[in-house]
Structures are given as C-alpha cells and as structure tokens.
Amino acid sequence: MARFAAGSGLLFSGSDWDFQMLSRAYDAIEAIAVEDLHLDVYPVQMEIISSEQMLDAYSSVGMPLMYRHWSFGKHFLYQQLLYHKGGRGLAYELVINSNPCIVYLMEENTMALQALVTAHAALGHNHFFKNNQLFRQWADAGSILSYLDFAKGYIARCEERHGLAAVEAILDAAHALMEQGVFRYRRPPKLSPEKQKEGVRERLEYEERSYNDLWRTLPAQSKDGQRDKSKPEDGAAERKASLNLPEENLLYFLEKNSLVLEPWQREILRIVRIIAQYFYPQRQTQVMNEGCATFVHYTLMNTLFDRGMIGEGSMLEILKNHSNVIFQPAFDDPRFSGINPYALGLDMMQDIQRMATEPTAEDRDWFPGIAGSGDWREILLDAWANHRDESFIRQYLSPALIRKWRLFVLADTASEPHYEVASIHNERGYEKIRSALADSYDIGANRPDIQVVDVDLLGDRQLRLQHKVKDGIVLEDAGRDATLRHIRRLWGYDVSLVGVDAETGAILYERNAHPEG
Amino acid sequence: MPIFIDRRLNPKDKSLGNRQRFIRRAHNELKQSIRDRIRAGRIADVDAEHAVSMPVKGTSEPSFSDARDSGRRRHVLPGNKHFTPGDRLPRPAPGMPGSGPGLKDQEDDFRFVLSREEVLDLFFEDLELPDMVKVNLKEILAFKPRRAGFTTTGSPTSINVGRTMRNSHGRRIALRRPKREDLDAIAREIAVLENDAPSAAARERIAALRAELERLERRRRLIAYVDPVDIRYNRFDAQPVPNANAVMFCLMDVSGSMGEREKDMAKRFFVLLHLFLKRRYDATEIVFIRHTHQAQEVDEETFFYCPQSGGTVVSTALEEMRRIIEERYPSSEWNIYAAQASDGDNFATDSERCIALLDGEIMRLCQYFAYVEIIDERESHIFGSTKNGTSLWHAYETVCAHWPNFQMRRIATPADIYSVFRQLFTRRAGAPNG
Numbered sequence: 001m002a003r004f005a006a007g008s009g010l011l012f013s014g015s016d017w018d019f020q021m022l023s024r025a026y027d028a029i030e031a032i033a034v035e036d037l038h039l040d041v042y043p044v045q046m047e048i049i050s051s052e053q054m055l056d057a058y059s060s061v062g063m064p065l066m067y068r069h070w071s072f073g074k075h076f077l078y079q080q081l082l083y084h085k086g087g088r089g090l091a092y093e094l095v096i097n098s099n100p101c102i103v104y105l106m107e108e109n110t111m112a113l114q115a116l117v118t119a120h121a122a123l124g125h126n127h128f129f130k131n132n133q134l135f136r137q138w139a140d141a142g143s144i145l146s147y148l149d150f151a152k153g154y155i156a157r158c159e160e161r162h163g164l165a166a167v168e169a170i171l172d173a174a175h176a177l178m179e180q181g182v183f184r185y186r187r188p189p190k191l192s193p194e195k196q197k198e199g200v201r202e203r204l205e206y207e208e209r210s211y212n213d214l215w216r217t218l219p220a221q222s223k224d225g226q227r228d229k230s231k232p233e234d235g236a237a238e239r240k241a242s243l244n245l246p247e248e249n250l251l252y253f254l255e256k257n258s259l260v261l262e263p264w265q266r267e268i269l270r271i272v273r274i275i276a277q278y279f280y281p282q283r284q285t286q287v288m289n290e291g292c293a294t295f296v297h298y299t300l301m302n303t304l305f306d307r308g309m310i311g312e313g314s315m316l317e318i319l320k321n322h323s324n325v326i327f328q329p330a331f332d333d334p335r336f337s338g339i340n341p342y343a344l345g346l347d348m349m350q351d352i353q354r355m356a357t358e359p360t361a362e363d364r365d366w367f368p369g370i371a372g373s374g375d376w377r378e379i380l381l382d383a384w385a386n387h388r389d390e391s392f393i394r395q396y397l398s399p400a401l402i403r404k405w406r407l408f409v410l411a412d413t414a415s416e417p418h419y420e421v422a423s424i425h426n427e428r429g430y431e432k433i434r435s436a437l438a439d440s441y442d443i444g445a446n447r448p449d450i451q452v453v454d455v456d457l458l459g460d461r462q463l464r465l466q467h468k469v470k471d472g473i474v475l476e477d478a479g480r481d482a483t484l485r486h487i488r489r490l491w492g493y494d495v496s497l498v499g500v501d502a503e504t505g506a507i508l509y510e511r512n513a514h515p516e517g
Numbered sequence: 518m519p520i521f522i523d524r525r526l527n528p529k530d531k532s533l534g535n536r537q538r539f540i541r542r543a544h545n546e547l548k549q550s551i552r553d554r555i556r557a558g559r560i561a562d563v564d565a566e567h568a569v570s571m572p573v574k575g576t577s578e579p580s581f582s583d584a585r586d587s588g589r590r591r592h593v594l595p596g597n598k599h600f601t602p603g604d605r606l607p608r609p610a611p612g613m614p615g616s617g618p619g620l621k622d623q624e625d626d627f628r629f630v631l632s633r634e635e636v637l638d639l640f641f642e643d644l645e646l647p648d649m650v651k652v653n654l655k656e657i658l659a660f661k662p663r664r665a666g667f668t669t670t671g672s673p674t675s676i677n678v679g680r681t682m683r684n685s686h687g688r689r690i691a692l693r694r695p696k697r698e699d700l701d702a703i704a705r706e707i708a709v710l711e712n713d714a715p716s717a718a719a720r721e722r723i724a725a726l727r728a729e730l731e732r733l734e735r736r737r738r739l740i741a742y743v744d745p746v747d748i749r750y751n752r753f754d755a756q757p758v759p760n761a762n763a764v765m766f767c768l769m770d771v772s773g774s775m776g777e778r779e780k781d782m783a784k785r786f787f788v789l790l791h792l793f794l795k796r797r798y799d800a801t802e803i804v805f806i807r808h809t810h811q812a813q814e815v816d817e818e819t820f821f822y823c824p825q826s827g828g829t830v831v832s833t834a835l836e837e838m839r840r841i842i843e844e845r846y847p848s849s850e851w852n853i854y855a856a857q858a859s860d861g862d863n864f865a866t867d868s869e870r871c872i873a874l875l876d877g878e879i880m881r882l883c884q885y886f887a888y889v890e891i892i893d894e895r896e897s898h899i900f901g902s903t904k905n906g907t908s909l910w911h912a913y914e915t916v917c918a919h920w921p922n923f924q925m926r927r928i929a930t931p932a933d934i935y936s937v938f939r940q941l942f943t944r945r946a947g948a949p950n951g
Contacts, residue, residue, distance in 0.1 A: 019521050026519050044519035053524060056531040071578055073539030076532045077629040100520065107525055122519065164538070176579050330596020339595065408597040410606070412590040421604040424597055437593040448581045467581075473588030475581055482579030 009308040015110035022046065022105075025115045029123060032303050037296065038377055039127040042101040042141065046122065049104050055079055057094055057104065061279070064096065065148040067155035067271070069171050092321075095121040097129040097282070099141040112314035116321060119300040124293030131385045132288070134281035144278055151271040158264050170265050173486035174251060174272035181251030181276040184444040239456065246451040246466070249273070250487065253452050259461065260492030269490070284443050287389040291345015295380070298322060298346065328405075344405075348392070351401045352379055362399055394438035399430045409436045414472075448475060450497070461493040468502040474509065475499070484513035540635060543576050547631065548639045552935060568628045637796045662753040671750025684747035694740040695733040703730045763852040763884075764802040765794055766838050769820065770859035772809040772829040779891045782928055783858035784821055786889055789938050790856055791817070804841055808834035810864070814841060831863045831909060832870040839878055848882040855879070856887045856941075861907025868912035875913075880920045887941045888913050888925040 011028055012021045026044070033039040049057070059076030060066030092113055094104040103121045105114055129135050140147075159167045174181070240246070247253045254261070255269040282289065301318050304310045310318070328343040329335040352370060355363045356379060359371035370379055383392060402425045409422040409432060423429035423436070439445065449468040455461065465487075467475065480497070488495045499508040540547065550569050600606075631639075667680055707726050710719050767787050771780060794801045805820035806812055809827030812834040838855065846853060863871070880886060890910055910925070917923045926937040 022521065023518060045522065046519050047522045047524045049524045050529075052529055053527065053531070059532050059535065068534045068538060070535065070538035070542040070576070072532060073535030073537070074576060076535060077539070081629055104524075164541075168538070168542075172578075179580050328595060330598075331594035332596065332598075336596075339593070405595045406597040407593055407595055408600055410592045410594060412592055414585075414587050414589070416608075418608055419606040421600040421602055421606070422591065423602055424600060429602070433593060436591045439591070440593055448583060450581055469588075471589045473583045473590070476584040479579040479582050482577070483581050486579070 010311055011115070011304070011309045012111045012314070013311050015112065017109070017111040017114050021111055022114055022118070025111075026118050026122065028304065028309060029115065029119050029300055032300055033119070033123045033127075033296065036303060037299065038381060039123055039296065040131060041123055041126040042099045042130050044103060044122045044126065045100045046103050046105055046118075048107050050107050051083075054091065054094065054104065054106055055083060061275075062094055062096065063148055064102065065145065065152050067152045067171075068159075069175070070168065071175060093117040093121045095125045095129075096145075097125075097135060097139055097141050098144050099130075101126040101129065101141075102145075110317065112310070112317040113321060115304075115310070115314070116297055116301060116318045119297035120293045123300065124296035125289060127296065128285070128289050128292045128384055131381075132281070132285060132388075133386055134285060134388055138281045139278050147274065151275070154271065155268065158268065162264065167268070169489065170268045171272070173490050174269050176483045176486040177251050177254075177490075178272060178276045179447055180450055181249060181273040182280045183249050183252070183277065184280075185248075236454065239458075240454060243452075243455065243457075245455075246453045248449070248451045250450065250452060250465075251276070254487070254490045257455075257457075258491055259457070261490065265490075280443075281388075284388040284390070284441075287341040287345040287348075287441065288384065288387060288392050289345075290341045291349050292380075292384050294322075294326060294342050294346040295349040330406075347401055347404070348396055348398075349380055349383075351398050352376055352383070352396060354400075355398065360400070366398060367396075389441035390438050390443075393441060394434065397434045397437065399425075402430055402433055407433050407437065409433055445470075449502075463487070463491045463493065463495045465495065465497045467497060467499045469499050469508050470502045472501075480511065481513075484511060488513040539576070540631070544639070546576075548642065551631075551636055551640050568630050570628045637792065641793050641796050660755040660757055663756040665752050665754040667749040668752040669749065671752070675751045675753070677749050677751050680749040681743065681747050684749065685743045688744060688747060689740065689742070692740045694742075695737050700730065700733055700737075703733070763854060764804060764846050765790070766804045766806060766841075766853070766855040767791075767820065768812075768834045768838065768855060768857040768859075769805075769807045770809075770829060770831065770834075770857075770862075771807045771825050771827075772862070773826045774829055774862040775860050775891075779860045782891045782931060782934060783889070785931065785934050786858055786928065786938065787856070788821065789934065793938075793942065802846075804838075806834050806837050806841075808837070812837040829859075829862050829864055830867050831859060832867050832874055835871060835874040835879060839874065839882075842879075842882055852884045853882055854885045854887075855883055856889065858889045858891060859909060861890045861892065861909045863907075863909045863912075865908075868908045871909070872912050872916055875916045875923075876919060880916065880923060884922065886920070886923045888923070889937060889941075890925065890927045892927050892929050894929050 011025050026046070030041070033041070055076065057064065058079045059072045061072075066072060092106055092109055096102040096104075101122065103117070103126075105117055109117065129139075129141060135141070155167060155171075243253075243257060251269050251273040255266045255273065258266070261269070301310065301315070301322075305315045326340065326343040326346055328340045353376040355367055355370050356373050356376035359367075363371040373379070383396065387395070406425055408424040409429070411420045411422040413420075423432040425433065449470065451466055451468075452463065453466040454464040484495055484497055495513040497511045497513075499510070500506070501508055547569055554569075667677060703726050707723055707730070710723050710726075713719060767790065769783050769787065775783070791803065794803060803817070805815050805817060807815055807820055807825065808829075808831065809825060810830040810833065811827075814837060815823070834857070842848065842851075842853060875886070890907065910927075913923070913925050917925055924941055926940060928934055928937050
C-alpha cells in the first residue's frame, strides 16, 4: 500500500485510459528504453482502433491499405469466424514497419495493457525494424505506405478500365507465385535498360581505347578465363546469359520477359512482387522480432515496476498477459501448434542475459565470448541488428535452454511407417538439435526451390522451370498443377517443370502446362 | 511524444469490397450449396442467415508447396519426457492431433455466414413470375392522377386555397384596397370629434372625414377581397401507370385426405413461393385461400399453421378466388397469378365444375396458373407418366391443353419441391409464352 500512498510516482492507476495517460506512459517507457536498453527507434504514430478495424487489418495482411481481392475477403471471413467463436482473441496491437512506425492499439485494452503494448510494439518491434539489417536492406520503411496507396489506386483504376475479371485473373496468378516472387540472395537489379545499354557501350569503348595488339601474341592457355566470355561456344549459354538465367524470382522474370502481358498487367505483377519482398524479412525474423519485442516489454515493465511507476494490480495484469503470450505447450499437448516464437525468442534472449551475468562452466565452454562478459545489452543489440532467426538460433541456442525446453529431433521419413527420435537433449544431441532447429527457420532453404532455367525466345518459347528436390520432398500435386496453369497464363506459351534431385541431378518428375481447352 | 490518431470513427466495413468480390467469386458454388440445403428440407429457413461451408472450387489459392507425404524431414519439438535416441513412434493417422509437427490451420475448411439478403439473392436468382413484363408493355390500362401545376378553371373541390389567397393578396395590394384598420381609425376620429365641443373647424373636419370614409367604403366594395380572377385550381393530369400490380392466389387443400406429409409438402411449396414473391416483387399481394368442402380466405399465419380438416370440394376454392377477384382485383388492373396445391382427391362430380370454372372464367383472368399435385412416394412410379392420375389431375389436363399459361407438376418427395418450383417459375428468356 505504501506504493499507492506514494501515488505521485504511478503512471496510471485503474484500467481506463485516455490520451494524456498514453502519452505519459509512452514518454516514461521510451526514456527507460533509450537510457537503459539503448534502443534506437523510429518516431511513433499510435492509432486507436476498434475490434472490427483490427479484423479488417488482419484480412489485408496487417497493412492499413491494401488493394481489393477476393482472397482477402475469404481471410476476413475466416478471422471473423475464429473471433466470433471465441476460438481466437484478437491481437492487442498491430505494428507496421514504416517510418514513422505505426502502432495500432485496440480500444478495448486496459491502460495496463496499453502500456505493455506500447513497450512491446512501439519500442521492441520498432527498434528491431529500424536496426535489423534484413529490414534495413530489403524493406523500405519510409515509402511502404505511399507505395500501398499507389498500388490500391492503381489496381482500382485497372478494375475500372479493364474489368474486375481481368484484374482478378492476373492477381490470382500473381498471388500463386508470391512465394516465388522474392529475391532471396540478391537485390533486384536497379539499372534501367537505358543505363544498362549505356554501361555496355562504355565498356566497349573502354576496351577499344585500351586495345593492345600485343596481348594477342600471348600464349593461348593463359587466356582461358577470358575465352568463355568473349567466344560463347553455345547459343544456349548466350541466351541464358542475356536473360540473366537461371532466375529464382519467377514473378520478376515474368514481369520483365513475358511476351503476352500488357503494361498494366506487368505493373500488377510488380506490385505483388514488391509487397512479397517487403514481407520477406518479417518471415525470416519471426522469432527474433517477437523475441526482441517480448524481451523489451518484459524488461521495461519490470523496470517501471521497480521504480514504482506501475501499481501492483496493473503489474499482475501485465504479467498474466505476458505469460499467456509466451505459453509453450509440449509436443503431445492438444494445444500444441508448433514452437511459439514469442517463447523461444524471449527464452533465448533471457538466456543470453543469464550467460552474460551468471555463467556456468558449460556456458564458458560453449559461449566463451558471452559467458561472464556482463554486457548483455551490447550482445543483444548486436544480435538484433545482425541476425535472422536461422543464424540467431545457430549461434545462440545454448545447451541449458535445450534442456529447459527438452527439445528433441524427430526424423520423419515419409516411406517409413514410424518416426524415429534422432537426438535428445544430451551431449551428443545439443549440436544436432541446434542445427536442425536453425534449419527449420531457414525460410529460403525450406521453400521449394524453383527457378527459370531456360527459354528460347526465338524458338518454341517454352518456359523451362526446374525444381531442385531436396531430401526427396516433392511438390503437392494439385497445387503444383494449378500454379503451373497460372504461370502459363502469364507466360502465354508452354511451360514445363522438371523436378531434379538436388544431390544426384536425377530427373524425378516432369510436368507440362499446355494451353487450356 | 508520439503522434496519436483516433481511428475509431473511421468508416467501418473496409473489407466489404473484398467480401463482395469473394461472394461473386464463389457465386455458383454458394448457390448450389444453398439450393441443396433447401432441397434437403428446411425451406422456411431460406428467409434467414445461412452458414455455408467454404466453397472449394474457385476459391482455392494454389501455390507451390511441399507434399506432406514425401521425402525426409527433421522436426524439432519441445517437451520430451521419456524418449531416447533410436526410439520409434508410430506415425499417427493423418488428421489426428499431433499427427505432425507444424500443424497448420486448415483455412479452407470452415463455415461462414451469409446474410439473409445474400441468401435470397443467390436462391431466387433467375426466377421470375411469367409474363409480368408482357402485360406491362401491352396493356397500360390504369391511370393515376398526378399533380401538374395550376389552372384557372376546375371544380370547386380542387380549389387551391393557398395559391388563390396569394393572388388575391397581391391584387389587393396592387389596387390599394382600403384596409379595415384605416376605416376604423377614421370612424374613431369622427366619434372623438363628435363628442368634443362642436366648432366650425370640427364640423368641417367631420364632413371631410365622412366623405373620405364613404369613398373608402365604396372602394372596398368595388375591389373584392377574393375576386374570381384570383382563384386557382389544382390541375391533375391522368398519367398512365404501367400495370405492375400483381396478386398471387395460394390455394391449398387442407381436407382430411391430405395427410401430415402432404400438408407439409404443400406448405413448403407455398413458403417458397411466399418468400420468392416477397423477395422479387415488392408490391405483390398474396391471397391465401384454403379449402376443405368449403373455402375461406385466411391470413398468412392461419394458412401456414392452423390445422383444419374436412371433405374435399376443390371448386369452392376456385369460386372463392373468383369472388375475390371480382371484389378486389379487377383483371384490368392486376396481374393475377395462382398456385394450387392438392393431393388430387376431389368430390366425385366436382372436377367437372372445376374445369368449367377454370375454362370459363378464371383462366381468362389469370396470368398464370400453377397446379402442384402431391402424390405418395410409392405412387410416384405409377404416376410417372402423365396418362395416369387422380380425377383432378385428369380434369386439369384438359384445362392444360387449352391454356398455355396453365402448368401442372407432381411432387412426391421434399426433394422435388424445389425443382418443381424452378420449373414453374424459371425465367423464360425471350419466349413469348410459358
């Protein structure tokens, strides 16, 4: 009661909130976040929304603006159903990677929850968005909202001009290829065709200027490397090079090279591709992103409580919600639906904190750089800035945490009638579990690897795709054939897909999409 | 200090456009699913919201995805209790809880709710009352008076007082009709002067005032308060109205021979008809007539829910219908439709009378007459050919032969109701007659 009597120190009491309170809470939380955790955030824009608006946002992949498509209607119905059945509560917040960082707060939240959400989203997620290198490199936070605004308007205009059905057909096809519409390894080539031509011309001029007949007299074997480039032996190699093949980004390839698409159709493909690319970093950093936000809110809320700025009742409410969020059922629990990224992220980050301050002998063996260094803030800031889920787990998952979670690896071979336990939390298993878990978060590697390998634009124009089959995991038939039909619609000519075993190069299957009807 | 924006007052239903696109996309399948549902028996439910399952065709979102039943995988799971490396776990049947790590929500496998409007739109699509349009175009018989400004002539009953008084007021001002108050003022002044001591000046003044008073009163008499030129009458034009009035007569046999099953099916048929009319034709009136050996007009509630029993004289219902038409629905103004449901039993000689009634009068008045006979399921194969049938069926066959706008169908099972209904009311594209 002494805490309440002191009174003046409390940021808020009771469950009602108003804008002054929100603002006061934000300022207090931000001050601690910056001075204590050294967070670095975008300016924040907080928007209060109702539950209906939250459902709306859900169905448009969490963005405040989205073009119209029936599939969003379908997702909306699904979310609404879950919500109305009580099967799933709505998120307390939604945060958008933009500058300023937009945080949606639900109006139903109590003040304690609003404070929690502020710490979680407006600081945790915000810091992660601003500092993680994947986001810095790939997602343009400054312009995403204006781009979505453009996309929505552009597609609406296309619908007016070309009809709903025509636009819908293109969007359907583009959505089917969204997974194959991101650059995983390189940024999209920035050069415009004019600039490229300019570059080629300059290079030729340079070669002419620096031509020296003397080089011709050198013995042939020393020019091996240059010969391939200057004298292409094979037409196929040349045309592949001219189209920049193989190409993993199918949407990009179709947008640039399809012979049948109208300019507006290319633009729609481009819109879908850019949105897919924008979300790609988020998908690679689920554990880290949620872990970072959860770690930040947990730390900040406790600091606030310790300083007497949050009452005991509010803290209890915050902790209750916190523990709901990080609940991780065991694999045989009926509630189990995979590993909870909030829980894993938070536990790993707290484990880093523990190792830095109270290391055990084991930690010193496994993490000599971290154990006992005491400076967990720097380690975490560095991890948040430079890692994605896969590398974070590969680097920081400790044996102590593996034991705590009692992780084990289950080998699943489709042809066998049973699963086999491959590794458990023991000396021999730690490395294997860590590496298997890290692999499972490697989105790029887990996604079917399908690339455009060849197309003869002057010949039959058949688009040849290759699926590198890893570990014998082939594609699901119905989805594959339907998607091939979509590709065929976009490409306009025959499309073939060959499944090639990644290790042996053996051809496993072959499918063709022919003209319909 | 963050920026706060209160979005709660923003317009709602941001995703309505997406919902509409989705329903259009799934249109055919949703339609089928609703019709199947209705065919299965819950016809009264049409008029409500409906939960329908997610249509599969046309709304799947394909992509390249891994086949679950192929290849080698490694799953990392939490919560090991007693496993050691090398332990083998039987593979659970697919779809069981815990059947595999990374269980995903089956988003395609859910039901959602269509609003009442959406259900009815889907359900009654491409049905219509036959010949409605033809009558509209051909016979513009009804006229409706419509205001068309003012006129200087007309009957006293249509005087427009407001307009008349406005005219008279203007005229009075223009002609300077003396006002009552002015006259009163002069009279008062005369009275005052007369009371005072009479002097020469006063007498002169009184005389002048009296002259003035007389002049004003004469002028008042000359310039009428309301003059015939002020009077305006409302003017009405008789405007032809397309004759879209429609009335549907629902005739149902509720006699003893109609068992529970027959009554139930007849009711379902009429519920369907009722909903259809309510949905598609705003202004359609519906008259419910039920009959045993005597017929009576009843309200909707009684028609659908009150039990009654007795003998069967079909012609009484037709008589009743004719009487109501004469009384309330002159065929020059109304499109008249009728639907009759019966088990086909009739009092021995009454069928002849039905033919006479229909041939002689009712079919001339009617736009369309649909007869639905409810037969026993076991008899359905006997009555498979139209040759056989009950007395009423035979009787009506002769009517059907004369009148192209007479249709008859049989219903044996609840499942037939909807298809028969569709046959009777399908939109006939461009065909001159049904």
